[in-house]
Amino acid sequence: MSEITILIGQSGGPTAVINATLVGLIMEAKKLAPHATLLGCHHGIDGILHEDFISLSEVPDTLSHTPGMYLGSVRKKMPRLKEAPEQYEAIVNVFTKHHITHFFYIGGNDSMDTASRLAAYFSLINFPCVVMGLPKTIDNDLVLQDHTPGYGSSAKYLATTLQTLAYDTAIYPVGRVTIVEVMGRDTGWLAAATCIPTYYSMGPDLIYIPEIPFNFDSFTKQVKAIYQKKKRVLVVASEGIKNEQGEYISSTGALDRFGHPQLGGVAPRLASYIESTLGIGTRAIEISLSQRGGSHLLSKRDYREALTIGRHALRFGLSGHHGMMVIIKRKRNSPYKIKYQLISLSKVANFIKSFPIEWMNVETMIPTPSFLEYVLPLVEGEVKISYEHGIPKFAPLSTSMPQKLDD
Amino acid sequence: MSEITILIGQSGGPTAVINATLVGLIMEAKKLAPHATLLGCHHGIDGILHEDFISLSEVPDTLSHTPGMYLGSVRKKMPRLKEAPEQYEAIVNVFTKHHITHFFYIGGNDSMDTASRLAAYFSLINFPCVVMGLPKTIDNDLVLQDHTPGYGSSAKYLATTLQTLAYDTAIYPVGRVTIVEVMGRDTGWLAAATCIPTYYSMGPDLIYIPEIPFNFDSFTKQVKAIYQKKKRVLVVASEGIKNEQGEYISSTGALDRFGHPQLGGVAPRLASYIESTLGIGTRAIEISLSQRGGSHLLSKRDYREALTIGRHALRFGLSGHHGMMVIIKRKRNSPYKIKYQLISLSKVANFIKSFPIEWMNVETMIPTPSFLEYVLPLVEGEVKISYEHGIPKFAPLSTSMPQKLDD
Numbered sequence: 128m129s130e131i132t133i134l135i136g137q138s139g140g141p142t143a144v145i146n147a148t149l150v151g152l153i154m155e156a157k158k159l160a161p162h163a164t165l166l167g168c169h170h171g172i173d174g175i176l177h178e179d180f181i182s183l184s185e186v187p188d189t190l191s192h193t194p195g196m197y198l199g200s201v202r203k204k205m206p207r208l209k210e211a212p213e214q215y216e217a218i219v220n221v222f223t224k225h226h227i228t229h230f231f232y233i234g235g236n237d238s239m240d241t242a243s244r245l246a247a248y249f250s251l252i253n254f255p256c257v258v259m260g261l262p263k264t265i266d267n268d269l270v271l272q273d274h275t276p277g278y279g280s281s282a283k284y285l286a287t288t289l290q291t292l293a294y295d296t297a298i299y300p301v302g303r304v305t306i307v308e309v310m311g312r313d314t315g316w317l318a319a320a321t322c323i324p325t326y327y328s329m330g331p332d333l334i335y336i337p338e339i340p341f342n343f344d345s346f347t348k349q350v351k352a353i354y355q356k357k358k359r360v361l362v363v364a365s366e367g368i369k370n371e372q373g374e375y376i377s378s379t380g381a382l383d384r385f386g387h388p389q390l391g392g393v394a395p396r397l398a399s400y401i402e403s404t405l406g407i408g409t410r411a412i413e414i415s416l417s418q419r420g421g422s423h424l425l426s427k428r429d430y431r432e433a434l435t436i437g438r439h440a441l442r443f444g445l446s447g448h449h450g451m452m453v454i455i456k457r458k459r460n461s462p463y464k465i466k467y468q469l470i471s472l473s474k475v476a477n478f479i480k481s482f483p484i485e486w487m488n489v490e491t492m493i494p495t496p497s498f499l500e501y502v503l504p505l506v507e508g509e510v511k512i513s514y515e516h517g518i519p520k521f522a523p524l525s526t527s528m529p530q531k532l533d534d
Numbered sequence: 535m536s537e538i539t540i541l542i543g544q545s546g547g548p549t550a551v552i553n554a555t556l557v558g559l560i561m562e563a564k565k566l567a568p569h570a571t572l573l574g575c576h577h578g579i580d581g582i583l584h585e586d587f588i589s590l591s592e593v594p595d596t597l598s599h600t601p602g603m604y605l606g607s608v609r610k611k612m613p614r615l616k617e618a619p620e621q622y623e624a625i626v627n628v629f630t631k632h633h634i635t636h637f638f639y640i641g642g643n644d645s646m647d648t649a650s651r652l653a654a655y656f657s658l659i660n661f662p663c664v665v666m667g668l669p670k671t672i673d674n675d676l677v678l679q680d681h682t683p684g685y686g687s688s689a690k691y692l693a694t695t696l697q698t699l700a701y702d703t704a705i706y707p708v709g710r711v712t713i714v715e716v717m718g719r720d721t722g723w724l725a726a727a728t729c730i731p732t733y734y735s736m737g738p739d740l741i742y743i744p745e746i747p748f749n750f751d752s753f754t755k756q757v758k759a760i761y762q763k764k765k766r767v768l769v770v771a772s773e774g775i776k777n778e779q780g781e782y783i784s785s786t787g788a789l790d791r792f793g794h795p796q797l798g799g800v801a802p803r804l805a806s807y808i809e810s811t812l813g814i815g816t817r818a819i820e821i822s823l824s825q826r827g828g829s830h831l832l833s834k835r836d837y838r839e840a841l842t843i844g845r846h847a848l849r850f851g852l853s854g855h856h857g858m859m860v861i862i863k864r865k866r867n868s869p870y871k872i873k874y875q876l877i878s879l880s881k882v883a884n885f886i887k888s889f890p891i892e893w894m895n896v897e898t899m900i901p902t903p904s905f906l907e908y909v910l911p912l913v914e915g916e917v918k919i920s921y922e923h924g925i926p927k928f929a930p931l932s933t934s935m936p937q938k939l940d941d
Contacts, residue, residue: 141702170707195701202706286925291827294602295548297931299609300577305823327923328930415819416712420698424830426924506924516734517833517913518693523735524704 131163131445134227135183137196138171138234138241142277143284143422144433145263146522148233149198150191151437152261153183159445166225169526171201171234172241175218180225187522191434192512194420199526205241208248215248222256229257229444233437235264235275236476239452243472246450259444260452260472261436265419267316270478271470272454276436277419279429279505282320284421285309286506288414289331290324293361296410297329302359303408304350304401308394310418311365313337315482317418318365319494320502332360333492337367338482341376346397347404349492354407364393423519427508432465439467463504538570538852541634542590544603545578545641545648549684550691550829551840552670553929555640556605557598558844559668560590566852573632576933578608578641579648582625587632594929598841599919601827606933612648615655622655629663636664636851640844642671642682643884646859650879653857666851667859667879668843672826674723677885678877679861683843684826686836686912689727691828692716693913695821696738697731700768703817704736709766710815711757711808715801717825718772720744722889724825725772726901727909739767740899744774745889748783753804754811756899761814771800830926834915839872846874870911 133156137145149167156165165183168174181198190197208215222230232242239260246258262269267278289307296305311317315336324330332353335341353360368376377393394411401409432455440453451469458464486498513520540563544552556574563572572590575581588605597604615622629637639649646667653665669676674685696714703712718724722743731737739760742748760767775783784800801818808816839862847860858876865871893905920927 141705173707193701194698196705199707200705283924287830288824290925290928291601291829292823294600294928294931295823295827297933298548298603298607300580300606300933323923323925327925328928410823412822412824413820414824416699416702416817417695417819417821420702422698423694503923508924509921514916516730516910517690517915518697518730518734521697521701521735524701526704526707 130226131160131228132166132226133160133163133229133231134166134168134180134225135198135231136168136171136174136233137198138201138232138238139264140200140235141194141196141420142263142265143194143280143420143425144276144430145233146193146197147191147430147433148261148263148276148437150186151434152231152441153186155438155441159442167198167525170199171203171238172205172218173201173203174198175221176214178221181525189513189520190522192422192425192430192510193521194422195524197522197525199524204237205244208244218245219252219254222254227256229259231259231261231440231444233261233263235262235266236269236479239269239472240476242452243450243476246472250450257444257447257449259440259448260475261440262452262454263433265317266311266314268314268480269475270480271474273457273465274455274505276429276433278316279426280421280424281317281418282502283426283506284418284424285317285321285414286323286330287424289321289361289363290328292412293324293329293331296359296361300358303410304354304360304362304398305410305412306362306364306394306397307331308364308366308411308413311337312367313479314367315365318363319482319486319498320506321363322494322499323502323506325493326499330361331363332357333362334494335362335364335368335492336482336487337365337369338484339487339489340371341368342371343400347401350401351405354405362397364397366393368393422521423512425510426506427510428505430510436467443469460500460504537633538567538635539573539633540567540570540636540638541573541575541587541632542605542638543575543578543581543640544605545608545639545645546671547607547642548601548603548827549670549672550601550687550827550832551683551837552640553600553604554598554837554840555668555670555683555844557593558841559638559848560593562845562848566849574605574932577606578610578645579612579625580608580610581605582628583621585628588932596920596927597929599829599832599837599917600928601829602931604929604932606931611644612651615651625652626659626661629661634663636666638666638668638847638851640668640670642669642673643676643886646676646879647883649859650857650883653879657857664851664854664856666847666855667882668847669859669861670840672724673718673721675721675887676882677887678881680864680872681862681912683836683840685723686833687828687831688724688825689909690833690913691825691831692724692728692821693730693737694831696728696768696770697735699819700731700736700738703766703768707765710817711761711767711769711805712817712819713769713771713801713804714738715771715773715818715820718744719774720886721774722772725770726889726893726905727913728770729901729906730909730913732900733906737768738770739764740769741901742769742771742775742899743889743894744772744776745891746894746896747778748775749778750807754808757808758812761812769804771804773800775800829928830919832917833913834917835912837917843874850876867907867911
């Protein structure tokens with residue numbers, strides 16, 4: 128075997144298990160290619176362009192369950208070749224200089240687009256470097272795969288948190304309408320997962336997702352009906368719910384760097400609508416960033432799959448598969464069994480896997496038992512982690528050493 | 535011993551361990567007075583007035599770590615005797631009818647006021663019923679005691695969550711100013727606890743508490759200084775921070791039922807101030823209700839003390855101590871040792887224990903090592919709980935049976 132230099136990057140938003148996938152890649156590389164050089168680039172493709180590399184031959188023990196992103200992230204997406212050929216050439220120059228033979232990129236939709244473009248360019252110019260994508264996204268919205276690493280842990284965090292909120296908001300004989308906003312710009316996978324406590328103990332009464340057009344009149348009627356019965360209502364809404372015209376309920380009018388509309392404030396918007404139409408007291412809650420990094424509340428299955436997908440990707444990459452990503456396919460539900468397989472990056476990038484609308488009961492606004500069957504295996508099991516000083520013990524990030532109080 | 539009928543009520547907001555205190559009372563009653571009648575009143579003193587009682591002789595196994603309040607809560611505070619003598623008489627009538635000999639009320643400041651008034655009235659008319667208060671509040675603001683049950687678990691939840699947010703917000707080379715609002719209307723105990731990850735890994739850069747007058751100019755300077763060094767800032771602010779004139783930064787002008795000003799939106803207020811003065815991107819996060827019921831992330835010490843304080847209260851009550859509450863005094867720090875003792879309810883009700891300003895370094899806006907020494911034992915240890923269907927397994931609340939999807 129000729130000399131191997133493996134480069135790994137992370138991109139997009141964090142998940143609770145994105146560092147587990149990184150550790151999976153590193154573990155398998157040490158096993159299958161013990162003499163390979165193992166590098167990481169800081170801040171995704173930006174780190175390539177700036178040659179901001181670190182060695183990954185030694186990583187901290189606790190890294191696999193550390194939140195955030197060990198290598199840092201980047202908001203940048205690779206432009207089209209014809210728009211910026213110099214960026215492609217710059218990357219090839221850096222890869223040549225550092226003898227990179229294998230490049231693994233862990234990310235979501237936008238990152239898979241970048242990996243896909245790089246892979247196509249390398250093929251075009253016959254550049255001898257394997258490019259492989261590894262999925263991660265709490266949104267669970269990558270096509271042609273059963274689910275994505277990161278989703279199960281965020282789903283577990285949200286289901287657990289919504290159960291707690293259901294208990295908390297049940298303390299008074301007459302309560303309020305509590306509206307909880309969860310992530311999900313395009314899809315309702317995360318919001319839907321909060322139905323688990325609704326089925327088994329206490330959870331949300333109504334769940335609104337982007338795939339079902341949001342109608343303020345129906346919303347008011349549905350809230351009113353439940354309030355009349357229970358004297359309190361717990362609502363979950365995806366940040367990306369849209370009206371019948373396809374406009375975001377929460378749109379601020381601004382666009383982010385990737386041209387996606389910037390969202391904000393679904394919960395306060397719905398809350399003030401209910402106050403003005405029904406005159407019931409409300410509370411708006413946005414779960415925000417903590418839902419994507421709850422490393423103290425990992426799904427064991429998600430954690431193990433995130434590690435394993437890293438190992439499989441390394442193996443597939445070493446055998447020369449190029450321009451592909453590793454995905455999870457579910458073979459059966461009971462007992463739950465999956466397989467890892469390869470798919471072309473170009474088939475995944477820029478597509479979105481919507482929540483199947485037949486999995487939402489639009490009368491009750493609660494996902495159906497078929498969805499429950501889908502999601503339960505993904506939130507299964509807990510990971511025991513170490514605590515020190517009363518808080519979880521994590522690895523320091525390679526991009527930012529722990530802050531010191533005196534510096 | 536003559537016939538004993540014990541009545542227990544809960545009041546105020548939930549803590550993650552308020553049901554542990556209830557279980558402690560029940561366990562000790564079964565041990566010391568096995569023939570006593572054990573009752574709970576739903577929704578605090580409202581349940582007394584409506585004779586809404588349930589038997590507590592059998593409670594679910596998982597109750598001690600179930601969030602919310604098993605008996606429900608009430609927003610009502612006992613009026614002064616001369617304002618509503620009929621309410622006092624009504625309570626005595628109900629107690630007489632049900633032969634209540636011991637009344638235990640678990641709550642915070644307002645609830646201790648109610649217990650204190652009832653106790654004084656019973657003494658005044660020589661009514662033979664013991665009244666005993668049991669502390670619970672995540673705010674940790676009851677005077678003459680080292681700390682209150684509930685604080686340690688919320689402190690652990692917040693310290694853990696802020697550590698995760700510090701990791702999450704560190705992923706980009708240039709980040710934002712993230713402003714996180716935590717509970718604490720009058721005191722900074724909860725906000726201060728988020729310094730734990732700042733000392734040991736990554737946590738908030740600046741912590742603002744109600745005890746230190748908030749100045750927008752100093753705030754801007756402090757944020758700017760850290761941003762220049764780190765290119766990101768993580769700020770924690772208590773909901774109750776006030777300006778030099780003592781006015782709440784977030785005051786909406788409205789008052790709640792107890793006449794306290796209603797607060798809302800410190801984080802968005804500070805975020806928009808930073809955007810307008812420094813032109814840096816911000817994100818506002820409000821942790822909201824989940825910080826008071828994180829039963830999946832209990833402090834083992836807090837949980838055990840909450841149980842034990844229930845047992846001590848029962849024992850003190852059975853020996854006839856009246857008009858008192860059980861409090862925790864710390865004897866020493868290493869090894870940590872406390873004692874449970876009695877104090878008159880009237881000495882606690884309506885006073886507020888402020889965060890000692892000498893425990894805040896007003897240069898760095900980070901609590902001092904002396905506070906760290908105080909808080910670390912309170913967040914120590916984890917409680918292993920059972921999970922089912924991927925979420926924590928809790929007891930159904932006695933006030934609201936689990937909802938059914940078809941009802």
